Amino acid sequence: PKTKLLVESLKGMKENKNDQWTKVMRSVNMENLRTGYLFPEISRREYEHSEKYPDAKIIKLGIGDTSEPIPDCIASAMAKQAMALSTVEGYSGYGDEQGEKALRKRIAEKFYKNMDVKWEEVFVSDGAQCDISRVQMLFGSHVTVAVQNPSFPAYIDSSVIFGRAGNLQEQNGKYERIVYMECTPQNDFFPDLSNTPRTDIIFFCSPNNPTGTAASASQLRRLVDFATANGSIIVYDSSYAAYISDGSPTSIFQIPGAKQVAIEISSFSKFAGFTGVRLGWTVVPKELSYSNGFPIVKDYDRIVCTCFNGASNIVQAGGLACLSTEGFQAVSKVLNHYKENAKILIEAFRGLGMEVYGGENAPYLWVHFPGSSSWEVFAEILEKTHILTIPGRGFGPGGESYIRVSSFGHRQTILEASKRLTSSLRKFNFN
Numbered sequence: 001p002k003t004k005l006l007v008e009s010l011k012g013m014k015e016n017k018n019d020q021w022t023k024v025m026r027s028v029n030m031e032n033l034r035t036g037y038l039f040p041e042i043s044r045r046e047y048e049h050s051e052k053y054p055d056a057k058i059i060k061l062g063i064g065d066t067s068e069p070i071p072d073c074i075a076s077a078m079a080k081q082a083m084a085l086s087t088v089e090g091y092s093g094y095g096d097e098q099g100e101k102a103l104r105k106r107i108a109e110k111f112y113k114n115m116d117v118k119w120e121e122v123f124v125s126d127g128a129q130c131d132i133s134r135v136q137m138l139f140g141s142h143v144t145v146a147v148q149n150p151s152f153p154a155y156i157d158s159s160v161i162f163g164r165a166g167n168l169q170e171q172n173g174k175y176e177r178i179v180y181m182e183c184t185p186q187n188d189f190f191p192d193l194s195n196t197p198r199t200d201i202i203f204f205c206s207p208n209n210p211t212g213t214a215a216s217a218s219q220l221r222r223l224v225d226f227a228t229a230n231g232s233i234i235v236y237d238s239s240y241a242a243y244i245s246d247g248s249p250t251s252i253f254q255i256p257g258a259k260q261v262a263i264e265i266s267s268f269s270k271f272a273g274f275t276g277v278r279l280g281w282t283v284v285p286k287e288l289s290y291s292n293g294f295p296i297v298k299d300y301d302r303i304v305c306t307c308f309n310g311a312s313n314i315v316q317a318g319g320l321a322c323l324s325t326e327g328f329q330a331v332s333k334v335l336n337h338y339k340e341n342a343k344i345l346i347e348a349f350r351g352l353g354m355e356v357y358g359g360e361n362a363p364y365l366w367v368h369f370p371g372s373s374s375w376e377v378f379a380e381i382l383e384k385t386h387i388l389t390i391p392g393r394g395f396g397p398g399g400e401s402y403i404r405v406s407s408f409g410h411r412q413t414i415l416e417a418s419k420r421l422t423s424s425l426r427k428f429n430f431n
């Protein structure tokens, strides 16, 4: 009788389709996210290609995911913490939502030396991606937002979800309420602030994803002055700071006065291979306040306590190990491996006479195919070389006619990619 009842009820649902739906309206903000999120689309294209060419050895230089194993001393620290949980004396439950004090202190010492950043201003998280949305929770839907163009899509997409982007303008692919700060080779990938309207929030990523370029101290000085003059807040994403090789600032807080106007988000993903382990942090300075003088750090603390129960204790043990002398030496070796990969790929593209940007201060190359559609270049390269890249258009209208190539991969894979590109790209006639 129970099965019969279940079958009847299911049949009943099929007869009147409308009964299947709730009466809850969909958020207009979610409706406004008209395109799919970029990275799952790249994974879908990869899957389609692997179906079409089941024997092809696809090389993945698309999604910026690390490839090399986590150094043993770091993995062992996580394993040790995990095993400790199986003992009475080693077990621990909920930790501080803001992160373990020892790790907060270590992050402040390691990455913010002489920048007057206090450990109480460091909030440990499960990654920069999540913190971008948690920082968005600080502000009402009325606030205005500026992003670099091109830029990592999470800043725009989370602004849409929080109702501060307006409608997507089909004709130019821009959201009507977002200010797009053009970053091109012509302006050294730094926006012309004298022609940039005031916004409440300025998302700024350096080293930059996708262009792979790092802002200089004088450029960041101008950015801080611009935010100070406008009473704006910079949300600075330094997830790739560890790749900086040319002495550019690794933090916005290297710029005097930045603590009054900036929040910094960062991550263990790309310097420690923690993309799957999930660990990041956000610095909210005590000096940063809303227009009524209320300290923003108090609201951020409230959001972290209400919306996040703290990063995993196992993962935080790994984070602490990353920042030990031995651990940081070990992850730096892996970083150099990726930097060497970038050099190999730059050589391959430059050897073909192509304009390549980035790669020195970030694990991303920004390759220009003047006059070509970036999705067509992406598809052609995938079809002809079985190499996955990312079409620049996926990072905003400013990415059209570029592709982003990531330098994560085993050395053999990168050398193989370089060989395929060199032998195949000559024949491509992109126009």
Ligand SMILES: Cc1ncc(COP(=O)(O)O)c(CN[C@@H](CCC[C@H](N)C(=O)O)C(=O)O)c1O
Residues within 6 Å of the ligand: 039, 062, 063, 064, 065, 126, 127, 128, 129, 130, 152, 154, 205, 209, 237, 239, 266, 267, 268, 269, 275, 279, 280
């Ligand atoms: C500028 C910047 N800020 C934050 C992040 C995410 O950091 P997290 O790992 O959350 O600490 C990233 C990671 N971006 C990658 C991974 C993307 C694929 C991930 N599934 C996603 O959907 O974002 C890429 O651009 O290929 C980044 O570039």
